[in-house]
Amino acid sequence: MDARSREPWRGIFVLLPRDLVDEVGSIREEARPNEACALLFGTMLEREGEVVYDVASMRQVENVLQSPVAFEVDPVVQYQLMQQEEKQGRELVGILHTHPGNQFVSATDVRYMKSAARLARYCWLIAGDGVDGKLEIGAYVVSNGTIRDVPIEYKKQF
């Protein structure tokens, strides 16, 4: 089921404000036992064969499914936030959700990411428990129908 490549795909990375990690931890705890979700805004830069998802802001949105194994964002809410963020010069670059348990790409996530890939090239962030039990965030992109791990680089400020 999981067709991810094992190695991060060089040439694509996500630039994430370090402060955001605590915020992700908070929304994850608040949402228990369900998944939390948030939209990531910023800029997607393409240069010399590199793609950078530079995240500048995170907007938490309600998980309308209120589910521990799936999430969905109200498209009207998504549209409104996109309008607001656009005024600040930021576009929707990614979608984050949390797992109450382990950090992994579920079969539901695979279906969701692949169907959304027809509409836009978002990066997908999934937060959950890492092997050491600490909060871990993974980043993924869909490329030619394949889900790939991509590295996250942390920056100091929003």
Ligand SMILES: [Zn+2]
């Ligand atoms: Zn998931």
